[in-house]
Amino acid sequence: QVILKESGPGLVKTSETLSLTCTVSGHSFGDVYFWGWIRQSPGKGLVWIGSIDDRANTFCSPSLVGRVTLYIDMSMRQFYLNLTSVTAADTALYFCATVGPWGSVDSWGQGSLVIVSS
Amino acid sequence: QSALTQPPSASGSPGQSVTISCTGSSSDIGSYKHVSWYQQPPGKAPKIIIYEVNQRPSGVPDRFSGSKSGNTASLTVSGLLAEDEADYFCSSYAGANIVVFGGGTKLTVL
Numbered sequence: 001q002v003i004l005k006e007s008g009p010g011l012v013k014t015s016e017t018l019s020l021t022c023t024v025s026g027h028s029f030g031d032v033y034f035w036g037w038i039r040q041s042p043g044k045g046l047v048w049i050g051s052i053d054d055r056a057n058t059f060c061s062p063s064l065v066g067r068v069t070l071y072i073d074m075s076m077r078q079f080y081l082n083l084t085s086v087t088a089a090d091t092a093l094y095f096c097a098t099v100g101p102w103g104s105v106d107s108w109g110q111g112s113l114v115i116v117s118s
Numbered sequence: 119q120s121a122l123t124q125p126p127s128a129s130g131s132p133g134q135s136v137t138i139s140c141t142g143s144s145s146d147i148g149s150y151k152h153v154s155w156y157q158q159p160p161g162k163a164p165k166i167i168i169y170e171v172n173q174r175p176s177g178v179p180d181r182f183s184g185s186k187s188g189n190t191a192s193l194t195v196s197g198l199l200a201e202d203e204a205d206y207f208c209s210s211y212a213g214a215n216i217v218v219f220g221g222g223t224k225l226t227v228l
Binding site for chain 1: 121150152154156163164165166169170175207209210211212214215216217218219220221222
């Protein structure tokens, strides 16, 4: 059973870069199709951010292209999210996840709340 | 890609069945058999309960079932239990390894 845990600062200033790390345990890192990020604004729905595969190919939401960078470090069993030029609209609970070949989000981290404030 | 459309709320009494709809477009649900459903209890992370329109992961009760017709997918919860009270989200593959989610439906067990 894969275990995913997000980590990163809980508070980011407006216009700065949000950086999160997802650490993977309990599973062979190479057996997953994609590693993904999803966010959920307070009281709102889920929003797809993007995903990365073990060859570091990335696939990002068209609404966030240009602001999102995804990285992966298989030796560290971690993958990463950078979101630039944040605003209050980026305040959300950020989940990392495993993603199947056709977009099913099979396993989820517990989520990391990030608040954007000046 | 626009979000998929779900009703904001649904409800039913214990033992009854409830169906939640998820409407997309010809760019997502209408083009692919890759629809998933997730259950999110209050304060917890989502959990997948249906994938590939109607497949249940191991451990998910067969009270949960999924279907699709045209641009609309549906989740049916039969034999409602109090523990089914949660938010339910749909998602669909939208091509080029992009996923789109629905806005979520709050299911209340009366």
